[in-house]
Amino acid sequence: MTLRKRPLGRSGLQASEIGLGAWQLGARWEWSGPGEEESLRIVDEALKLGCTFVDTASPYADGRSEEYLGRALEGRRDQAVICTKFGFWAPGYQEDHSADRIEEAVELSLSRLRTDYLDVLLIHSPPFDLMDGTAVPHYQILQRLVDAGVVRAYGVADRASSADELRRILETTGSSVIETNINALEQGQLDVIAEAAEAGVGVIVRTPLASGWLSGKYDASSRFAGDDRDNWWSEEDIRRRAGAVEEFRTLVPEGLSMAQAALRFVLAQPEISTVIPGAKSVAQLRANVAAAEEPLPAETVDAIRAFGKTNPLR
Numbered sequence: 001m002t003l004r005k006r007p008l009g010r011s012g013l014q015a016s017e018i019g020l021g022a023w024q025l026g027a028r029w030e031w032s033g034p035g036e037e038e039s040l041r042i043v044d045e046a047l048k049l050g051c052t053f054v055d056t057a058s059p060y061a062d063g064r065s066e067e068y069l070g071r072a073l074e075g076r077r078d079q080a081v082i083c084t085k086f087g088f089w090a091p092g093y094q095e096d097h098s099a100d101r102i103e104e105a106v107e108l109s110l111s112r113l114r115t116d117y118l119d120v121l122l123i124h125s126p127p128f129d130l131m132d133g134t135a136v137p138h139y140q141i142l143q144r145l146v147d148a149g150v151v152r153a154y155g156v157a158d159r160a161s162s163a164d165e166l167r168r169i170l171e172t173t174g175s176s177v178i179e180t181n182i183n184a185l186e187q188g189q190l191d192v193i194a195e196a197a198e199a200g201v202g203v204i205v206r207t208p209l210a211s212g213w214l215s216g217k218y219d220a221s222s223r224f225a226g227d228d229r230d231n232w233w234s235e236e237d238i239r240r241r242a243g244a245v246e247e248f249r250t251l252v253p254e255g256l257s258m259a260q261a262a263l264r265f266v267l268a269q270p271e272i273s274t275v276i277p278g279a280k281s282v283a284q285l286r287a288n289v290a291a292a293e294e295p296l297p298a299e300t301v302d303a304i305r306a307f308g309k310t311n312p313l314r
């Protein structure tokens, strides 16, 4: 099976409907992620399976995500559609979204990725005031990079994943691509992405597995020592997530893994161009890509939609 492609809005780019979230590549501290060898294997297998859309960012794994991608894609750059981001800097995720540093960041990404163009450049989780394209020069600079052929499409990866944020981005920035959080537990953005698609904006969906929760392998006693998730959730957050996941489990058709059901739920939304689960191993990548083989039954999609309206996380 090779993955289907969907248009990335009206950007002219096509994205595999399941893409590769590349934050995990080389991310030993953030995700107890794979080292270089396994990272190269993941990218190689992704291309073989037709999973050609790749989402990275310059600070991921202190720059190693982009570096490993560059190595893996050497000599076959044209087989992948690469999305990277500006606004946080390696090492250590230092935040600097200054407009006069965009070109410097692009040069660094091009060098790590061993390429001379970026398919998509997103402003990475900008603060709210940078989402008003009428007030800041960022989007004119991005458009100049598009005109120069260095970047093919630009947009914004939102920060808080709220409807207000996303509407402001759509209305003022000229973005042709946006990236936001959507999964069975966080469905608040579904209405806004319908507006994005209507306007011809490509939609990239991140965290489709709720950062691992929707695989069903965690419960209220889970702790994440050894990776960054240890800092993200209080005991109360973990308890609430565990409860929501147990409810979600009851909606999954027999014989289907929870992770695959979660991915199929996202794919069932026609407004979405690509969904980018992060993979820590070739096995996870293969399982994620296999989710695209069949659609989720319509009644299950409806049941998960109804669950999303009542669940406590959004």
Ligand SMILES: NC(=O)c1ccc[n+]([C@@H]2O[C@H](COP(=O)([O-])OP(=O)(O)OC[C@H]3O[C@@H](n4cnc5c(N)ncnc54)[C@H](OP(=O)(O)O)[C@@H]3O)[C@@H](O)[C@H]2O)c1
Pocket: 020, 021, 022, 023, 024, 031, 055, 056, 057, 085, 124, 125, 157, 158, 179, 205, 206, 207, 208, 209, 210, 211, 212, 213, 215, 259, 276, 277, 278, 279, 280, 283, 284, 285, 287, 288
């Ligand atoms: N602000 C931003 O721009 C931003 C923020 C977040 C993410 N992203 C992008 O979105 C991508 C996806 O989001 P995410 O990685 O944060 O969350 P995610 O895709 O919801 O979860 C990924 C995690 O789920 C687990 N997993 C993946 N496939 C699995 C499978 N088949 N079976 C069981 N477990 C599986 C793995 O962790 P364990 O095995 O350890 O559980 C993996 O690290 C990232 O890689 C990144 O490219 C961007």
